[in-house]
Amino acid sequence: MDSERSSRISSVVRQLAEQERQRLRAAGTFVELEELACEIGDEVARQLLAGELTERSDEVAKSESQPCPDCGQASSRCEKQHRQLDSLRGKIDYDDPAYHCPTCRRAFFPGSRLDGLVRQSHRNAETR
Numbered sequence: 510m511d512s513e514r515s516s517r518i519s520s521v522v523r524q525l526a527e528q529e530r531q532r533l534r535a536a537g538t539f540v541e542l543e544e545l546a547c548e549i550g551d552e553v554a555r556q557l558l559a560g561e562l563t564e565r566s567d568e569v570a571k572s573e574s575q576p577c578p579d580c581g582q583a584s585s586r587c588e589k590q591h592r593q594l595d596s597l598r599g600k601i602d603y604d605d606p607a608y609h610c611p612t613c614r615r616a617f618f619p620g621s622r623l624d625g626l627v628r629q630s631h632r633n634a635e636t637r
């Protein structure tokens with residue numbers, strides 16, 4: 510990891526440690542301390558993932574039409590749908606605009622870019 514990023518993360522960790530001081534001090538064993546640190550780290554990872562997924566979805570949602578990833582036909586946007594993904598650090602919730610292809614009679618999310626990203630990294634791990 511580059512030193513600039515490490516330095517930025519150190520700053521966030523100091524803030525988290527101050528805010529979680531009571532819980533960290535209450536940990537009576539190394540295992541309890543480790544579990545708390547992992548719980549906090551997992552929440553940070555989930556929030557980073559949800560934020561990035563939401564930003565990408567919002568960018569795609571600006572377009573009324575997206576090409577279908579299967580047939581390439583212009584497909585119109587439907588409403589946003591709540592999605593939940595299983596990540597290595599727990600469930601990620603976000604809203605995603607769905608597009609519907611009348612030819613393939615299928616919905617896809619949100620545009621082929623993110624849909625492809627999710628398919629590649631999670632294959633069948635999606636719960637919705």
Ligand SMILES: [Zn+2]
Nearest residue numbers: 577580610613
């Ligand atoms: Zn299609």
